[in-house]
Amino acid sequence: MEQSIKQVVIVGGGSAGWLTAALIAAEHRSDRPGNLQVTLIESPDVPAIGVGEGTWPSMRDTLRRVGVSETEFFRQCDASFKQGTRFRGWVDGDIGHHYDHPFVLPEGYTEANLVAQWRRQHAQRPFAEVVCFQSTLCDVGLAPKQPQTPEFAAVANYGYHLDAGKFGVFLRQHCIDKLGVRHLLDHMDGVNAADNGDIASLSTRLNGLLEADLFIDCTGMASLLLGQHYGIPLRSEREVLFNDSALAIQVPYPRDDTPIASQTHSVAQKNGWIWDIGLPTRRGVGYVYSSAHTDDEGARSELLAYLRASGAPEELAEPRQLRFAPGYRETLWHRNCVAVGLSSGFIEPLEASALALVEMSATMLAEQMPATRADMVLVAERFNRAFRYRWSRVIDFLKLHYVLSTRDDQRYWREHREPGSIPDRLLEQLRLWRYQPPSRYDFSQIEEMFPSASYQYVLYGMGFEPAHASERGSDRPAVAEQFFRQAADLGARMARALPSNRTLIEHIHEVGLTRI
Numbered sequence: 001m002e003q004s005i006k007q008v009v010i011v012g013g014g015s016a017g018w019l020t021a022a023l024i025a026a027e028h029r030s031d032r033p034g035n036l037q038v039t040l041i042e043s044p045d046v047p048a049i050g051v052g053e054g055t056w057p058s059m060r061d062t063l064r065r066v067g068v069s070e071t072e073f074f075r076q077c078d079a080s081f082k083q084g085t086r087f088r089g090w091v092d093g094d095i096g097h098h099y100d101h102p103f104v105l106p107e108g109y110t111e112a113n114l115v116a117q118w119r120r121q122h123a124q125r126p127f128a129e130v131v132c133f134q135s136t137l138c139d140v141g142l143a144p145k146q147p148q149t150p151e152f153a154a155v156a157n158y159g160y161h162l163d164a165g166k167f168g169v170f171l172r173q174h175c176i177d178k179l180g181v182r183h184l185l186d187h188m189d190g191v192n193a194a195d196n197g198d199i200a201s202l203s204t205r206l207n208g209l210l211e212a213d214l215f216i217d218c219t220g221m222a223s224l225l226l227g228q229h230y231g232i233p234l235r236s237e238r239e240v241l242f243n244d245s246a247l248a249i250q251v252p253y254p255r256d257d258t259p260i261a262s263q264t265h266s267v268a269q270k271n272g273w274i275w276d277i278g279l280p281t282r283r284g285v286g287y288v289y290s291s292a293h294t295d296d297e298g299a300r301s302e303l304l305a306y307l308r309a310s311g312a313p314e315e316l317a318e319p320r321q322l323r324f325a326p327g328y329r330e331t332l333w334h335r336n337c338v339a340v341g342l343s344s345g346f347i348e349p350l351e352a353s354a355l356a357l358v359e360m361s362a363t364m365l366a367e368q369m370p371a372t373r374a375d376m377v378l379v380a381e382r383f384n385r386a387f388r389y390r391w392s393r394v395i396d397f398l399k400l401h402y403v404l405s406t407r408d409d410q411r412y413w414r415e416h417r418e419p420g421s422i423p424d425r426l427l428e429q430l431r432l433w434r435y436q437p438p439s440r441y442d443f444s445q446i447e448e449m450f451p452s453a454s455y456q457y458v459l460y461g462m463g464f465e466p467a468h469a470s471e472r473g474s475d476r477p478a479v480a481e482q483f484f485r486q487a488a489d490l491g492a493r494m495a496r497a498l499p500s501n502r503t504l505i506e507h508i509h510e511v512g513l514t515r516i
């Protein structure tokens, strides 16, 4: 048990595998002899999933940490800026109605009761538009920074839209060239147990036995190590979040200079919702739906109708079909094996939380890498506790979008509101939020998945009616009004100063951003 941890093997070369390799190798300076060694094996026969085009702002920090250039990232990954999500048709099915979940916090968020004053004086205008400036930028397709803003710095908080396939290739090159990650293009075809039940080695087709102290399972939905070798079950969340299928398609722009949307669009459908993402060279569109509520042909017709209405060309490739079992593994780290990415679980990509969970898992692994096998027991316990909590917060937050919808035309939407399908903790919070807005008291962990502001954007964006508006802090309406004015002023000033998304991306391709 005192054996020190010197070798890490990651199985899988999708986004999860390469992000994990990069974060661990960068933290441990694996390019230097004698330091922790990171080996990544990926099968030439099993392709990475190749979807996952929306990230959180946390990705900026991740990319900076592993030492890539943001300019090169934009150039090589067909990346664009993402400033949040616009939800259309979610409230009652009217596609003309939208609300925003922006990445910027409300102005003066912790200093005034913005909700009470918004309800009293401004409720005819969308909450996000009154309390924050980012909707104004997104309305007209603006970038979140100026050409002279350095790499990774922001005027308005942002994440990315990207081409998942290109992102994997980009990270792989960086890991091999700069971070000292050893790469094996080989198929793992067996897991060999040690006497104590740990994984001793992996059998591979071309490279014989692969030994390590810690094995990271990034094998995607197959979950070959944690799921199949150890038999750690997937906790199903199908009764809470019904979606288990997707149809994804790449859609060309009508013209080279078509504006690039500044946020993900999420458009409610009869039995699910459609994501619509703008990259510099194309849109990425997909319908996420529940196979218990519609068949694939029905979903395909809905997707095609959406594409036609949104100006897509008549001739398109066939959409790609994807399936998933909504759920996660409650034990994510077992013995000397930890799962990161789809191997640990997957729930519909409504708030693009999958890559964020990968970043958090890999960062914790990198920073808390146990020194010895004995320490691994403690670190694994903490890791499991932290991620069990995070998975359940993701589930609560996604479910919130469905619970608040008043859409009545389909069984899918009605069943989403049945109390038996709503997690207890979310039900409790909804009760509390009738009398007080979501606040930091509801989310007390250091690294929460979603801050209370995100809950406010969704609750009030979707028209949640409190029993009575909390009057606490509302004796100072002038303070809240001052923050509303600040949001409006910032929006107006930024709208004059910021380039369009496309203009800034073209600048990055041609000239580049200043490195910090």
Ligand SMILES: Cc1cc2nc3c(=O)[nH]c(=O)nc-3n(C[C@H](O)[C@H](O)[C@H](O)COP(=O)(O)OP(=O)(O)OC[C@H]3O[C@@H](n4cnc5c(N)ncnc54)[C@H](O)[C@@H]3O)c2cc1C
Pocket: 011, 012, 013, 014, 015, 016, 017, 041, 042, 043, 044, 045, 046, 047, 048, 049, 050, 051, 052, 053, 054, 055, 164, 186, 187, 188, 189, 218, 219, 220, 221, 222, 224, 246, 248, 286, 322, 324, 340, 341, 342, 343, 349, 352, 353, 354, 355, 356
């Ligand atoms: C429809 C859909 C939409 C999504 N949208 C988003 C989004 O907007 N934002 C977001 O954050 N996430 C999104 N995701 C999730 C995102 O795609 C994944 O979290 C991310 O791509 C990580 O995948 P992965 O690396 O875990 O698995 P994969 O990409 O499946 O990679 C698995 C790897 O394991 C390797 N492998 C498998 N078997 C073996 C073997 N025997 N030997 C060696 N290697 C092996 C394969 O070669 C491959 O390299 C979406 C997912 C789906 C299904």
